[in-house]
Amino acid sequence: MLEARQLSLSLSEFTLLQGIDLQIEAGKVTAILGPNGAGKTSLLRLLTGELLPSSGEIVFNGAQLSQWQPKQLAKMLSVLPQGSQLNFPFTAREVVMMGRIPHATGLVKDTEIVDAALSAVGGSYLDKRFYTQMSGGEKQRVQLARVLAQIWEPDASGDRFLILDEPTSSFDLAHQQLTLEIVRGFARQGVGVLMVIHDLNLAAGCADQLVMLSCGKIAAQGSPETVLTTAMIKDVFNVDASIGLHPKTGSPLVIV
DSSP: OEEEEEEEEEETTEEEEEEEEEEEOTTOEEEEEOOTTSSHHHHHHHHTTSSOOSEEEEEETTEEGGGSOHHHHHTTEEEEOSOOOOOSOOBHHHHHHGGGTTOOOHHHHHHHHHHHHHHHTTOGGGTTSBGGGSOHHHHHHHHHHHHHHHTSSOBTTBOOEEEEESTTTTOOHHHHHHHHHHHHHHHHTTOEEEEEOSOHHHHHHHOSEEEEEETTEEEEEEOHHHHOOHHHHHHHHOOOOEEEEOTTTOOEEEEO
16 A cells, blocks of 8 residues: 555645645555646655655555665556656667666566557557657657556565556547556556546546545545535536536546
């Protein structure tokens, strides 16, 4: 489990997050929602150790996050940030192979995993293409393949977790759907998934747990049916919405 206990963050005397209690379970998908400036990315940066909390603690697989050695942590925790800057002419294969750096599984095994990760994101045709010559969506798919390759197989040290910040923002409809299928597939393998996503309906369709952030605090958390109510959407987003049922999935459907 990845757990935040009374987590708070203040920078330059400005409070970004306050009193966050959150449990990300292995085998479950958790989606963080909220308006711009609610603290979503800041929360991810705390949970991955990129930022240190002003107060509170983060427990990862039974130990304080700070107690894990970086190389060991990287075998269990993989992170896709909102934007990944890479200006070197690496091929897609070379970028995805970076995800295998923490492992000592050998070139043959790593090559198999890179092939599988590229295939999973529909990016096999990008294998020898230079990253700098790809479209924004293609770059995002290659970066997604990289973080998948990093935690492709179970690790003896503990459960695996995949953290994604706006993973579908550069994708067309088909690749949005593919990404959510990948997320659910990894969850079925026992991987805990945490993602920030703006599209409420995409979140409702794939997440087991929704966490609604507002002004640095958790306004609601629970199942999609519990969190996505007309009152909550009005309170957090100041938008009048109706809630229906998705005709295929039966999940809540937000109509504005």
